[in-house]
Amino acid sequence: MAEYQAPLRDIRFVMNEVFDAPSLWASLPKVAENVDPETADAILEEAGKIASSVLAPLNREGDEQGCQWHEGVVTAPEGFKEAYQTLVEGGWNGLGGNPEFGGMGMPKTLVAQFEEMMQGANMAFGLAPMLTAGACLALDAHGSQELKEKYLPNMYAGTWSGAMDLTEPHAGTDLGIIRTKAEPNDDGSYRITGTKIFITWGEHDMAENIIHLVLAKLPDAPKGPKGISLFLVPKFLVNEDGSLGERNRLSCGSIEKKMGIKGSATCVMNFDGAKGWLVGEENKGLAAMFTMMNYERLGVGIQGIGAAEASLQNARAYALDRLQSRAPSGAQQPDKVADPIIVHPDVRRMLLTMKSYVEGGRAFSTYVAQWLDISKYSDDDERRTYAEGMVALLTPVAKAFLTDRGLESCILGQQIFGGHGFIREWGQEQLVRDCRITQIYEGTNGIQALDLMGRKVVGSQGKLYELFAQDVTRFLEDNRDNEALRPFLEPLAAAVERLDDVTEHVLAQAAENPNAVGAASVDYLDLFGLTALGYMWARMVKAAAPKAEGDRSGFYSGKLKTARFYFERLLPKTVSLAESIRSGSEAMMALSAEEF
């Protein structure tokens, strides 16, 4: 099994050379006061070390051992607690947190890179800091000053972790029908009662306290999604002086046996009149949740890239090492018993598909992170509004497209290993099992597609879509005379035009047919993602081309060649997707239940 290597060279290329993040940071005063290029680079370097030397070595054993539940107590796999402590000591949980409460205030363009390395090295572990960061975001955005002062510093420090308690046995996608109830106490707090499932790291032994953000219904709340409120419910109550008090009335009833991310605990949480505090306004809980959703969903997309990067590293090493058969054009290493399998076109096809998606995906997540930073930190209203629109539009694409391609890349990496990919010792099968959840949780990829097509594209009558189309068009125009980009501009323009046409088509359909959005949505998101990755590859070509000549490392020329592969072999998928979408909803709505 290859050891995970933090892909720092690629990360720096995307962050600094493609997107010039340092200039972005300099343009955002609230960012500039916290970070400069040297600090950012030191953070990357250190994050890479933690990922490869602290987290990656625990990955397989974490999967083998899993978390253990015993009478409500959950024990993390061996070594996890110590690794968590390493993160606490380095302040990593608060990397992107609000400096007012002890966070480090780093921009998402940087934090995203840390996340990728952590998730690529050990996804099961990485979920703990990820959930904590999400809980902090919701709390920071919607909690009262009192709640923030009381909880955020310890959560940013990591001594307390966070959990998000949304799902119930009968309510997953449809949170409007949750039953957990919140009844007011006289002191302004609430009694929370109900059962939540699929609560990631809802209970464990790595932190001193666990802060649950719980969706529940107030008495006489309106039916449906507009009657949901958000509550902060700590595992241990916190005394006035900040010390831990008595145990709250909540407990972990069991943990799930599951396909992957076995090193993490997926908890059934029982709230039995637990004491909680309202976060944000009554009945506005879902909205509060959605604040942090854009971050979390991008984070899940990044998990897909992380797993895919690990898969690519392993598969590349194996393809260079494994001797089997001869190259079609004749023996390449005649002194050996066979040639390394990387000589075979089909093995190269698999590696290049992975490389296209991993590196294109990393660029795309950084691109989205850039809009997140602008939307959060810009002083310029117009620029901020534009960025907010981009974030709204691109987030579901990042979540779904990057995890779909993440799984595909993990499967391809496994395939390169042949039979060895199926057995545990090489680690490839774990990547597939772990990565699979990313397409499901934090809103299934089908839900992401509905969000993109329905709420975002149709909901804005195409206006949000136009923001993206404009950005690509501007790039095409600005680079009309770029020699290196010449082979890519025309097919990219054609892909965007195709996406334009399909968007317009579905907008028209949606006006008269309520099923039009759902019939188009998943294929539309795929079409969108493939087009966006074409744009990312064009931007990478632009950054790499001037440095490719005379580059002996192969780094820059590899980028140019991978871009060509992407445009020739993968971008054409958009043609079929467009055709499928145009067939509309009739065929799928025509069947009665019996006819299925």
Place this chain on the structure above:
Amino acid sequence: MAEYQAPLRDIRFVMNEVFDAPSLWASLPKVAENVDPETADAILEEAGKIASSVLAPLNREGDEQGCQWHEGVVTAPEGFKEAYQTLVEGGWNGLGGNPEFGGMGMPKTLVAQFEEMMQGANMAFGLAPMLTAGACLALDAHGSQELKEKYLPNMYAGTWSGAMDLTEPHAGTDLGIIRTKAEPNDDGSYRITGTKIFITWGEHDMAENIIHLVLAKLPDAPKGPKGISLFLVPKFLVNEDGSLGERNRLSCGSIEKKMGIKGSATCVMNFDGAKGWLVGEENKGLAAMFTMMNYERLGVGIQGIGAAEASLQNARAYALDRLQSRAPSGAQQPDKVADPIIVHPDVRRMLLTMKSYVEGGRAFSTYVAQWLDISKYSDDDERRTYAEGMVALLTPVAKAFLTDRGLESCILGQQIFGGHGFIREWGQEQLVRDCRITQIYEGTNGIQALDLMGRKVVGSQGKLYELFAQDVTRFLEDNRDNEALRPFLEPLAAAVERLDDVTEHVLAQAAENPNAVGAASVDYLDLFGLTALGYMWARMVKAAAPKAEGDRSGFYSGKLKTARFYFERLLPKTVSLAESIRSGSEAMMALSAEEF
């Protein structure tokens, strides 16, 4: 977790109504003497019972327990031994076997249906009879009369099972470099020495003896694939009177921990001067293996369908049962808290994609089985030759396309369950883990694609391809005036034309570029499979249309509507595949090792 229901209605439709297997059997005297439609139907019925009430109930527990290895002894999961005994008592291991040695002589068109149900109910278990049947085929085709008389009756009975020992740690795809050696003894037997890995059910406690067919090299054998011979190596030596004698010098060194099919044992087999007997001619071992490969590879394709069918059954039941959100066109069950998720277009898209592949795949495997029967049993030389060509051409498509779509269907089924699909209790995640191996073993799907494009299509200068194209063209011509088929004939003709063009294109490329085949192969196989499934759906429409009117069950009208979905939503993928293939090999061959 839904219980597996043997899909007898669908199987009968394909076998009897679409392909009219009874007429085929009647036309083949050697088949007709063993089977008639009533017998065949009774066999299906009984096979269905065994699948759903004996094998399926053991599936999850088999996965949880796995096989246990202790000092060379492998114990199958609880209940497997008794289930195996049920198969022995019913003579199921010899269903397709040669009647001269105690087999039942049933045609593949029937046996394939039994296989689908067995594999759909419990793939880990189903591998044992599958491997035995494969070993019997090789032995029957190439063994001496003496070997056949000594081993086949007990193997057909199932009291002895079979195993295929090909792979070695350093030699998987490239069997030419195996190291296991066979040295002649004075009595005509050989001493076999070496290590084999990934030997499915190579050791277990379900049968009295295990007959290994082992690839090994004779002293001074030519290098490479032309120096490989095949040997029969029993676990227990067999005395003159047929009773079991002493233990042979072979042992199971360990079993693999793996992603799925955990209920089966994947063995490391050590041969330490074990006594073996040559099967077929010296140095012709690979050819002998390939005799049974066509059967085994179709069998693996059928595993893909079996798993996908199980996934479809579960997902359909869940989609009808799970209440979540409202239909886009307004509440369908206003008295309930939400509508069943089958109202959503995207859930229907997933179910219909699965249904398209499962039912189209079943038709395709039966279509291939039909050619296998003709190639094996026809007295008409011309007909037999045609069928042999079709088998050679279609087998790699059946193996790879059906398992690729099998995994896709298992993943879609899991997706429909949302978070519940990821946890073990619903069984969906096991289907994904189990099905994944079908793309890898028995020649990876990449190797299947090379076999199709290289050996079969290019190797025959397109002649084998023409056989298939002719068959579709004949169908198109014969049904030119079929009203029900009208919407399908034109797109099917267009798809075949596209496949024609791409075939011609790659043939031309291959003449000058050794990498052309490998660059096109996987996409070509996919294009071929999608086109072939279009043909299958057209044939199903032809069979279903006359019965659809007034059919209250929805069975026939469901077929027509699914065909429409397939043609509108899935067949268009061929457009993009053709475009990708035409881009050739340059982009993927351009990178040096460093540039990856």
